Amino acid sequence: MSYEVDLVVPVKPLHRAKSRLLGAADCGRRDPGAHAALALALAKDTLTAAAEAPGVRRVVAITSDPEVTSALRALGVESIPDEPDSGLNEALRHGARVLRETDPLARIGALQADLPALRPAELGAALAASEGRRAHCPDRQGTGTTLLVAGLGGELDPRFGPDSSAAHTATGAFRLLGDWPSLRCDVDTEEDLEVAAALGLGRHSGERLLARLRKPCP
Ligand SMILES: Nc1nc2c(ncn2[C@@H]2O[C@H](COP(=O)(O)OP(=O)(O)OP(=O)(O)O)[C@@H](O)[C@H]2O)c(=O)[nH]1
Numbered sequence: 001m002s003y004e005v006d007l008v009v010p011v012k013p014l015h016r017a018k019s020r021l022l023g024a025a026d027c028g029r030r031d032p033g034a035h036a037a038l039a040l041a042l043a044k045d046t047l048t049a050a051a052e053a054p055g056v057r058r059v060v061a062i063t064s065d066p067e068v069t070s071a072l073r074a075l076g077v078e079s080i081p082d083e084p085d086s087g088l089n090e091a092l093r094h095g096a097r098v099l100r101e102t103d104p105l106a107r108i109g110a111l112q113a114d115l116p117a118l119r120p121a122e123l124g125a126a127l128a129a130s131e132g133r134r135a136h137c138p139d140r141q142g143t144g145t146t147l148l149v150a151g152l153g154g155e156l157d158p159r160f161g162p163d164s165s166a167a168h169t170a171t172g173a174f175r176l177l178g179d180w181p182s183l184r185c186d187v188d189t190e191e192d193l194e195v196a197a198a199l200g201l202g203r204h205s206g207e208r209l210l211a212r213l214r215k216p217c218p
Pocket residue numbers: 010011012013016017018019020021062063064082085086087088091112113114188
């Protein structure tokens with residue numbers, strides 16, 4: 001059995017995603033196209049960085065949005081339809097089941113799709129620090145979760161949602177707390193976006209937000 005991880009990454013349909021960031025890409029105009037493009041850019045940066053991380057064998061988005069599926073395919077990233085369509089944890093359980101059908105011994109992890117500053121080396125270091133055990137990485141506030149990884153031979157058993165770090169700890173997933181700011185910086189609000197921009201956004205989010213970042217909103 002290998003320590004390497006197959007990652008499932010949930011991506012909501014773009015028109016429903018990142019509601020707390022509505023208007024962030026266009027100075028409050030809240031254009032749906034600009035918003036969807038920003039949500040997609042965040043996911044593209046996350047998935048491309050994850051695919052390059054040491055210790056990651058496979059990366060699969062779980063999404064029912066055809067625009068996301070085709071944009072990711074163009075980047076060489078595979079997707080699985082979110083067939084349950086019953087929320088985040090069901091989507092992750094479904095993805096984990098599908099990956100385990102391909103390889104019953106696969107070690108499964110779940111990564112949030114909104115980590116646009118993610119550095120592959122930081123994700124790789126966190127996975128290495130898990131040493132094959134069930135573990136999770138809290139977000140920078142310490143309450144949410146950006147990465148959950150099953151122990152060797154174990155189930156993913158995802159408990160994402162409010163206070164998910166405590167919920168994951170309660171299932172035996174110990175807290176991974178290294179110096180990995182890009183892995184801990186999930187982006188839900190404009191303030192998160194500024195923190196991510198200071199760390200260095202990936203290419204897709206950076207391009208999408210360049211004009212905004214150069215010229216702050218009046
Ligand atoms: N496939 C799938 N992904 C989901 C679902 N719900 C949430 N996600 C994803 O899970 C992560 C966390 O989701 P949330 O915090 O609930 O939503 P969000 O889109 O990030 O932001 P808000 O709309 O501001 O709450 C994001 O990567 C979402 O795209 C779902 O039902 N299906």
